[in-house]
Amino acid sequence: MRIVIIGAGPIGCYLGQLLKQYGFSPLILEEHPEIGIPKHCAGLVGNTFFKNSRIPLPRDLIKNKINGAIISYQNESFPLIRENAAFVIDREKLDKKLCEGLEIKKETKLLSLEKKDKNYLLYTNKGTFSCDVVIGADGATSMVRKKSGLKIKPVFYKGVQFRIKQKVTPVDMVQVHFTRPFLHFCWIIPEDEKVIRAGSISPEPLRTLESFMQKMKIKNGIIEKMGGVISIGYGETYKDGLILVGDAACQVKPLSGGGLYYGMRCAETLADCIKEEKISSYDSKWKKQIGKEIRSSLKIRNFLEKRDISFLEMLFNLAKKNHHLIEKIADFERHSFSVFSLARAIGKGIPKILFR
Ligand SMILES: Cc1cc2nc3c(=O)[nH]c(=O)nc-3n(C[C@H](O)[C@H](O)[C@H](O)COP(=O)(O)OP(=O)(O)OC[C@H]3O[C@@H](n4cnc5c(N)ncnc54)[C@H](O)[C@@H]3O)c2cc1C
Numbered sequence: 001m002r003i004v005i006i007g008a009g010p011i012g013c014y015l016g017q018l019l020k021q022y023g024f025s026p027l028i029l030e031e032h033p034e035i036g037i038p039k040h041c042a043g044l045v046g047n048t049f050f051k052n053s054r055i056p057l058p059r060d061l062i063k064n065k066i067n068g069a070i071i072s073y074q075n076e077s078f079p080l081i082r083e084n085a086a087f088v089i090d091r092e093k094l095d096k097k098l099c100e101g102l103e104i105k106k107e108t109k110l111l112s113l114e115k116k117d118k119n120y121l122l123y124t125n126k127g128t129f130s131c132d133v134v135i136g137a138d139g140a141t142s143m144v145r146k147k148s149g150l151k152i153k154p155v156f157y158k159g160v161q162f163r164i165k166q167k168v169t170p171v172d173m174v175q176v177h178f179t180r181p182f183l184h185f186c187w188i189i190p191e192d193e194k195v196i197r198a199g200s201i202s203p204e205p206l207r208t209l210e211s212f213m214q215k216m217k218i219k220n221g222i223i224e225k226m227g228g229v230i231s232i233g234y235g236e237t238y239k240d241g242l243i244l245v246g247d248a249a250c251q252v253k254p255l256s257g258g259g260l261y262y263g264m265r266c267a268e269t270l271a272d273c274i275k276e277e278k279i280s281s282y283d284s285k286w287k288k289q290i291g292k293e294i295r296s297s298l299k300i301r302n303f304l305e306k307r308d309i310s311f312l313e314m315l316f317n318l319a320k321k322n323h324h325l326i327e328k329i330a331d332f333e334r335h336s337f338s339v340f341s342l343a344r345a346i347g348k349g350i351p352k353i354l355f356r
Pocket residue numbers: 006007008009010011012029030031032040041042043044045108109110111137138139140142143158159160161199227228229230245246247248252257258259260261263
């Protein structure tokens with residue numbers, strides 16, 4: 001079976017490695033000349049990231065260990081202490097590690113595709129490729145998704161991040177500053193004692209980040225700038241030998257925009273389906289695992305995005321009052337589960353939508 005994966009991002013390469021382990025020889029087409037560049041990730045992953053990976057990943061990808069978060073809104077903050085909650089990783093190094101030993105054609109951009117008889121014809125700037133199975137791991141703005149006719153329509157969010165030479169204390173806590181509920185926030189992630197990653201997701205992330213930096217009195221020291229798109233949604237991911245995985249499939253946490261964990265789990269499901277010659281069951285199988293979590297988080301996000309700023313204030317104060325409960329209940333990979341558990345535990349004063 002000739003399998004072509006579009007996109008040598010972390011999910012396309014992780015899938016490529018799993019398929020290789022199962023005896024397949026997938027070809028990966030990547031539009032850029034270097035794997036891992038350009039970057040578009042804050043590199044924050046949960047503490048099960050390494051344990052859950054089916055491909056052994058070296059611990060030297062870890063730049064920092066995170067023991068909690070400082071949550072802020074306007075001029076108020078509260079800490080959430082969660083020992084060993086997360087890692088800050090070197091995303092470029094991760095991508096480079098995952099691509100080792102795979103057959104990748106770089107600087108090869110998919111322009112269009114069509115199904116002809118039993119094959120897919122892939123039209124690129126480097127000629128036409130033919131395959132039985134085409135997998136779109138080509139990120140948030142996926143060309144495979146656009147050309148597929150699959151019923152999946154993401155909502156897009158924009159994010160930017162600067163790496164900055166700047167001391168921060170404590171060095172083991174991330175800072176999250178909300179401007180509006182959920183996918184409108186700024187962050188500071190300490191990379192080590194001397195470097196921070198400061199970023200923003202919002203309708204105008206650059207402007208939001210610049211004014212956030214002003215507020216935090218961060219003036220100089222920018223080492224690196226990057227930006228990207230996040231695709232949030234839920235829909236079809238399989239049709240007649242054409243498959244979507246990772247950001248292309250919106251396998252992304254709707255309340256934070258993190259995509260590595262879900263994308264990797266779904267790549268595992270896809271690799272298993274291909275191995276067992278049950279490709280058509282991929283869509284239902286990954287949805288059985290994380291579909292409910294994504295749909296519930298989407299509902300929460302849609303609900304919160306319609307609220308005004310006074311609602312966010314109420315929510316912030318409620319969270320502040322119950323921060324010990326959040327420390328116990330919060331689950332890095334299952335946000336809606338955390339929100340619903342919290343709502344049930346707090347009870348009074350919580351809107352009905354937050355009860356399942
Ligand atoms: C600002 C920001 C911060 C983030 N922070 C985090 C975080 O802290 N933790 C986390 O888990 N997630 C984070 N994410 C999300 C995370 O970056 C993505 O979920 C992850 O990169 C998805 O991997 P992917 O392989 O599906 O897609 P991508 O990483 O986008 O890879 C897609 C690949 O396909 C290639 N490609 C695209 N189109 C074509 C084409 N037509 N032809 C050939 N190749 C093509 C691209 O060049 C790229 O190499 C963040 C995202 C943004 C924007």
